[in-house]
Amino acid sequence: MPLNDNHKHCLIATFTHLDRLLADAAAKLGPVEADALFPNCQPDASDTQRQVIEGHLAELRQIMRRFLEDNGVSAERPTVSGVRAVQVAIDFARIDLWELAPQRLAGFGPIDEETADKVERGLADLHVILDRLSNSLSRCATP
Secondary structure, eight states: OOOOHHHHHHHHHHHHHHHHHHHHHHHTTSHHHHHOSSOSSOOOOOHHHHHHHHHHHHHHHHHHHHHHHHTTOOOOOOOSOHHHHHHHHHHHHHHHHHTTSHHHHGGGSOOOHHHHHHHHHHHHHHHHHHHHHHHHHHHTOOO
């Protein structure tokens, strides 16, 4: 008896989770993690270790893909644009920065005017970079 839709959804959900879990773990070994201001891990893998990990992940993905195909389960491709996901992340970053405004930080204790000005200037600098990134993505958009 073939897998029903519930079985297929379960397989897709589990394999999606595995793929993302392992991809996120592997990403912690590379230059993006090393450049992070607050890295989750020390990216201490050697080039050989990274190659071994990438090779095993590729093999794991190939086996999962074949498993799904053999069981009549199609691995749907995402419909969300990666660029759009970055735009949304920028929007969330703006909200996070908005939460750091001196009048909101004052809820944690008084802030003098000089410190408030310094915080405002720092936040403005961060907003400028986010705006430039957002504008750059918009200008480079494909029709």
